[in-house]
Amino acid sequence: MGYNEEAFIKILKSKGLKVTNQRKAVLKALSSKPDQHLTAEEIYELVRVDTPEIGIATIYRTIQLLCELGLIDKLNLDDGYVRYEIGKEDKNEHHHHHLICVNCGKVLKFDDDLLDELEKQVEKTTGFIVHDHELKMYGYCRDCQNNRK
Amino acid sequence: MGYNEEAFIKILKSKGLKVTNQRKAVLKALSSKPDQHLTAEEIYELVRVDTPEIGIATIYRTIQLLCELGLIDKLNLDDGYVRYEIGKEDKNEHHHHHLICVNCGKVLKFDDDLLDELEKQVEKTTGFIVHDHELKMYGYCRDCQNNRK
DNA sequence: GTTTATGCAAATATTTTGCAACGTT
DNA sequence: AACGTTGCAAAATATTTGCATAAAC
Numbered sequence: 001m002g003y004n005e006e007a008f009i010k011i012l013k014s015k016g017l018k019v020t021n022q023r024k025a026v027l028k029a030l031s032s033k034p035d036q037h038l039t040a041e042e043i044y045e046l047v048r049v050d051t052p053e054i055g056i057a058t059i060y061r062t063i064q065l066l067c068e069l070g071l072i073d074k075l076n077l078d079d080g081y082v083r084y085e086i087g088k089e090d091k092n093e094h095h096h097h098h099l100i101c102v103n104c105g106k107v108l109k110f111d112d113d114l115l116d117e118l119e120k121q122v123e124k125t126t127g128f129i130v131h132d133h134e135l136k137m138y139g140y141c142r143d144c145q146n147n148r149k
Numbered sequence: 150m151g152y153n154e155e156a157f158i159k160i161l162k163s164k165g166l167k168v169t170n171q172r173k174a175v176l177k178a179l180s181s182k183p184d185q186h187l188t189a190e191e192i193y194e195l196v197r198v199d200t201p202e203i204g205i206a207t208i209y210r211t212i213q214l215l216c217e218l219g220l221i222d223k224l225n226l227d228d229g230y231v232r233y234e235i236g237k238e239d240k241n242e243h244h245h246h247h248l249i250c251v252n253c254g255k256v257l258k259f260d261d262d263l264l265d266e267l268e269k270q271v272e273k274t275t276g277f278i279v280h281d282h283e284l285k286m287y288g289y290c291r292d293c294q295n296n297r298k
Numbered sequence: 299g300t301t302t303a304t305g306c307a308a309a310t311a312t313t314t315t316g317c318a319a320c321g322t323t
Numbered sequence: 324a325a326c327g328t329t330g331c332a333a334a335a336t337a338t339t340t341g342c343a344t345a346a347a348c
Contacts (some may be wrong), residue, residue, distance in 0.1 A: 018302055018347050040338080055305040060338060076225050080313090082335080099277050110271055118263045119286065126257060127291035128248045135284045137268065142276035166325055167322050189313080204330040209313060229311085229338090304345070314335070321328075 003031035013068060025051040026062040030072055035077050037083040037107055038074045077107065077136075097135040103144035152180035160218060174200040177213040179221055186224050186232040186256055226227045226256065226285075246284040250291035 008027055012019050029046040030038065038046070046060045063084055066072040075083045077100060095115075099108040112135065120129045150175055157176055161168050174202040178195040179187065187195070193208045215221040224232045226249060261284065268279045 016302090020346075022304070022314080035298070051303080057339075058304055061303080074227065076227060078223065078225060081311065083339085099271065099275060099279070102280070103278070106274060108277065112267065114263065114267045114270070118261065121263070122259055122286060123250065126248060126259060127294075128250070128257065128286070128288050129294060130248070130286045130288040131251070133284065133286040135243060135282065137271060137277070137279045137282040139277050139279040139281070144275075145278060165327090169328065171329070206314075206331080207329055210328085231312090245316075256332080300348085302345105302347075306341105306342095307342105308339105308341085310337100310339070312335100312337080315333085317331095319329085319331105321326105323324105323326085 002034075003028050007131040008071070011047050011071075015069075017065075021051060022047075022054050022058050023065070024060050025054065026059065027066060027071065030066075030084065035109070037077070037085050039083055041081075043084065079105075095133065097137070097141065099137050099141070100143055101141040102138050103140055103147070106141050106143075108141070151183075152177045157220070160220075164218075166214075170200060170212070171196075171203050171207050172211055174203065175208065176215060176220065179215070179233065183235050184258070186226070186234050188230040188232055190230075192233065228254070246286070247288070248286050248288065250290040250293055251287050252289055252296070255290050255292075257290070 002125055005024060007053050008024065011021050012023065025047045026043065029043055034088075040056070040059055040063060043063065044054070044056050047054055047059065059078070060079075063072070067084070071087055072084050075085060075098065077083060077098075096109040096111050099110060115133055115135065119133065123130060124126060154173060154177075157173065158168050174196045175192065177194055182195070184269060187293065189205070189208055192212065193203070193205050195210065196203055202243070216223055216233070220236055221233050222236050224234060224247065226232060226247075243260045245260050248255075250258060264282055264284065268282065271277060272279060
């Protein structure tokens with residue numbers, strides 16, 4: 001897993017998009033933090049270590065592009081920042097979801113198998129065809145159960 | 150159901166907060182649109198019909214207060230606006246979740262019973278104690294399945 | 299050489315804040 | 324009368340856009 005430059009170049013070329021250092025740098029930066037949920041500003045700081053001339057506008061434009069290509073996922077923790085994380089390389093893998101500690105802000109991922117059943121139930125009941133879902137659970141992590149509550 | 154002014158006044162007083170026309174107007178406006186997901190700007194427009202002197206800052210401050218009191222819920226549809234909707238009066242009622250049509254933007258609610266099981270499983274696996282959850286499903290509504298796809 | 303992408307700065311959009319005036323208790 | 328709340332305008336924050344320059348094809 002990790003950063004696969006060759007595959008990325010192939011995707012860009014197949015869409016008629018140009019392969020630039022900036023685009024490679026942004027994807028590489030996100031790939032280097034697979035378990036974090038970075039804001040645009042954090043990605044900017046991270047990319048600037050190796051690519052100091054990059055502008056924040058390019059960060060935003062590249063993030064949007066990577067989302068459209070399905071290489072990264074958008075995550076909203078309702079803290080005023082939109083966050084991004086590197087996606088799963090295996091597209092058939094189950095989506096992961098997020099456990100958010102309301103005390104310390106820690107975010108854990110978890111995989112789910114149960115939601116497929118719920119999706120089917122929803123499709124039957126409402127006529128909606130579900131393509132994707134996002135689940136967030138809020139609570140207290142192991143550490144914060146002792147400190148608080 | 151609907152807008153219960155007496156109960157609202159009781160809650161405000163019990164917290165040492167003042168009962169103002171603006172606060173009543175905002176809660177009343179949200180109560181009048183129980184199935185909609187309104188932005189701050191939309192709430193502002195709605196409240197100004199009867200309370201034209203209200204300022205947008207008061208809308209934001211009141212929305213935040215109503216969220217803290219648990220009377221309204223925040224909803225993020227990732228369209229650039231934070232939205233609000235009137236909460237359930239019965240606190241023991243199951244949470245509802247949202248089906249979002251990626252074609253026309255329509256938002257449907259649905260109730261769930263299956264997530265309690267998932268919560269328990271998560272608590273066992275991760276040690277997290279879950280207090281709340283939010284689920285969004287993205288797909289195509291019945292109407293849009295014919296037009297598109 | 300043509301086209302697309304970048305960097306910068308300015309613009310936009312949403313939400314927050316300071317403060318004097320006002321309304322509620 | 325005391326204190327919390329409001330309205331206004333200004334500030335802060337996050338993201339987008341126009342445009343000339345630069346890089347990729």
